[in-house]
Amino acid sequence: MHGQATPADPCLALAVWQARLAPHKRTQTDKRRMRRIFIIAATVICLLLIGYATLTSLSGRPMLLGRHESLKVVVFERFVAYMILGFLLSWLFPGRMILTCAIVVGIAISLELLQGLRPDRDPAVMDALEKAAGGIAGVLVSRWYQLLRQR
Template identity: 40%
Template sequence: MKLIQITAWLLFAAILFITVDPISLRPESGLPVNVERFAAFAVLGFVFAAAYPRRWLLILVLVVGAAFGFELAQMLAPTRHARLMDAVVKAAGGTFGVAASALILRLLR
């Protein structure tokens, strides 16, 4: 259980770094940017909900809060821009990930 918790927090830090680093350092997968945003936060939500299975509501608040907070943090980076729609896509991905993890964990019980 500890390994997945460490993984969740490292993923959190990595997504924060990628969100606020200079745009030239942003990794690209070749997928549309909104797909990348959604997927990154879906994985984040999934891993956090798996790491803390009894705290899914708190994890949901954390992941959605991070989506909006990370987006606002882009205002501090000169080469980045904050957009409400980007935060909404990230929050939707995080919500999907938390829900998917909660559902899978429930089915495995």
């Protein structure tokens, strides 16, 4: 081997060579850890996108259908965004449905209150309720899916 020391025993040399070429066998713990890292990353990205959409100026806010969206579309956007966030948070905290609901409602209320710091944005109780309802719906859908998966 080029520049690498090899064991004197041929059987040991073969074992070392096979170990170097053998693919890493992922254990169940490795798979769980990778899945958890993926869920954490997806949750953080979702939260950052929601924060950006909530706290940016109206002209910079992403819109699904363009500048002249109807109120129904805006409500749908909010609901679905927080539903995804609730779904992901529920996977981060399995079996802790009340805690997850409290976190997603807290995020909805906090971001809505922070909107009041922007001169061109105005916080509204109805917006916070729509967002909280979407988050709770996401938690419930996730819990329902987890229960179906256990069967």
